Amino acid sequence: MVSSRLAWARPDFPHPDPRPGITGKNVLTKEQLAASPRLIGLFDSVREIPEVLDGIRCNCGCTAPPELRSLLSCFEGKGMARDCSICQGQARLAVRLHKEGKSLREIRTAIDAKFR
Amino acid sequence: MTFRFVALAAIAAPGILSAQIRASELGTVSQVIDGTKITLEYSRPRARGRETLFGTKAVKWNETWTPGANWATTFDVNKNVKVQGLPVAKGKYSVWMVVRESGNWTVVFEPDAHRYHMSPPDSSSKQVRIPVRIEAAPFTDVLTWSFPELRMNGGTLSMQWERARVSMNVEVEPSLAMTFPAGEAAAYAGRYVFVEKDSAGKDKTPTTFTISHEDGTLKGQFTPNDPYLKKFALVRIAPDMFAAAVYDKNGQIYEVLKPDMVLEFKRVGGNLTFTIRDGDDVLYGAGTRQH
Numbered sequence: 001m002v003s004s005r006l007a008w009a010r011p012d013f014p015h016p017d018p019r020p021g022i023t024g025k026n027v028l029t030k031e032q033l034a035a036s037p038r039l040i041g042l043f044d045s046v047r048e049i050p051e052v053l054d055g056i057r058c059n060c061g062c063t064a065p066p067e068l069r070s071l072l073s074c075f076e077g078k079g080m081a082r083d084c085s086i087c088q089g090q091a092r093l094a095v096r097l098h099k100e101g102k103s104l105r106e107i108r109t110a111i112d113a114k115f116r
Numbered sequence: 117m118t119f120r121f122v123a124l125a126a127i128a129a130p131g132i133l134s135a136q137i138r139a140s141e142l143g144t145v146s147q148v149i150d151g152t153k154i155t156l157e158y159s160r161p162r163a164r165g166r167e168t169l170f171g172t173k174a175v176k177w178n179e180t181w182t183p184g185a186n187w188a189t190t191f192d193v194n195k196n197v198k199v200q201g202l203p204v205a206k207g208k209y210s211v212w213m214v215v216r217e218s219g220n221w222t223v224v225f226e227p228d229a230h231r232y233h234m235s236p237p238d239s240s241s242k243q244v245r246i247p248v249r250i251e252a253a254p255f256t257d258v259l260t261w262s263f264p265e266l267r268m269n270g271g272t273l274s275m276q277w278e279r280a281r282v283s284m285n286v287e288v289e290p291s292l293a294m295t296f297p298a299g300e301a302a303a304y305a306g307r308y309v310f311v312e313k314d315s316a317g318k319d320k321t322p323t324t325f326t327i328s329h330e331d332g333t334l335k336g337q338f339t340p341n342d343p344y345l346k347k348f349a350l351v352r353i354a355p356d357m358f359a360a361a362v363y364d365k366n367g368q369i370y371e372v373l374k375p376d377m378v379l380e381f382k383r384v385g386g387n388l389t390f391t392i393r394d395g396d397d398v399l400y401g402a403g404t405r406q407h
């Protein structure tokens with residue numbers, strides 16, 4: 001359980017507003033995740049709640065806007081979330097809290113508390 | 117062209133002469149403490165066989181000297197800190213020392229960060245001027261800045277050259293409050309039945325987890341005792357969310373296990389429960405408070 005992987009990762013830009021009508025169509029598919037089969041379920045879960053992930057800042061510190069708009073972006077395009085445990089952890093927390101009925105505001109609070 | 121001018125030109129054109137071997141090679145030391153990043157950049161003079169440097173033409177007594185060479189040593193910090201108890205606002209400074217044969221030296225943080233070593237600043241109210249004690253140290257050939265001690269909320273910044281060492285206590289702004297109000301502790305304190313999950317997600321034999329309020333801090337402990345965690349602090353990171361923080365042998369917190377050990381509390385029908393999850397949101401176990 002011991003890690004200091006977040007010591008340097010404290011981006012200071014705000015959470016983005018989710019884009020109206022955002023979809024999960026650009027989230028990587030299982031075919032694109034052939035080399036990372038254990039992540040297919042997570043990417044599938046992200047694809048189902050793009051309106052949530054698009055309203056969350058990624059705290060991994062690997063990149064920042066404009067290249068990376070939101071946590072959703074980490075699961076699209078080059079799919080940096082494939083190789084980033086912080087992106088994966090944030091998304092797993094967001095997916096679970098969304099299933100528990102938490103609001104976007106509550107999810108942001110929890111993610112910042114745990115990962116910032 | 118004088119030697120001095122040639123030397124200055126060489127330093128001013130690093131792109132052309134970057135492969136040049138220098139008497140005082142450029143060095144950096146950087147340290148992050150609880151999200152505060154401190155970086156010193158400095159050229160590193162060498163004693164080169166000289167036994168004595170301070171009080172000689174190398175560094176004269178009462179001189180305002182940059183503890184480095186060429187362009188003045190810089191101190192760059194991304195958040196406000198305190199050095200020897202004196203506030204230093206975030207920013208970049210050139211660093212100088214008033215060296216004295218007896219008594220304290222004075223470390224000067226000068227807001228004009230880009231100054232040549234032959235242009236020491238005059239004293240001004242914009243500077244942070246810090247009296248420091250000189251300690252005897254083993255002979256050090258290459259001037260060295262370092263952080264030889266680190267704590268949760270700061271560390272020691274040290275400059276060492278020849279047989280002199282200057283050590284400064286640096287305090288950073290804490291990102292988390294380690295204390296917990298006594299009046300709120302009852303909402304969490306008590307004995308819990310804790311069930312850990314095995315690697316297959318199945319329940320292990322229930323154990324006991326106890327939350328107490330001691331010395332102004334909320335603390336947790338498993339029974340049987342976890343040899344790594346022992347009695348650890350519960351640091352509130354959000355409403356009903358706590359991170360575990362472990363103590364060293366001196367009773368100082370040295371690591372906050374965030375995101376790797378986070379407790380989330382819930383109140384359901386008069387019962388208080390909590391879960392422990394890691395950074396991947398994997399459930400480590402769950403507890404229920406006993407009445």
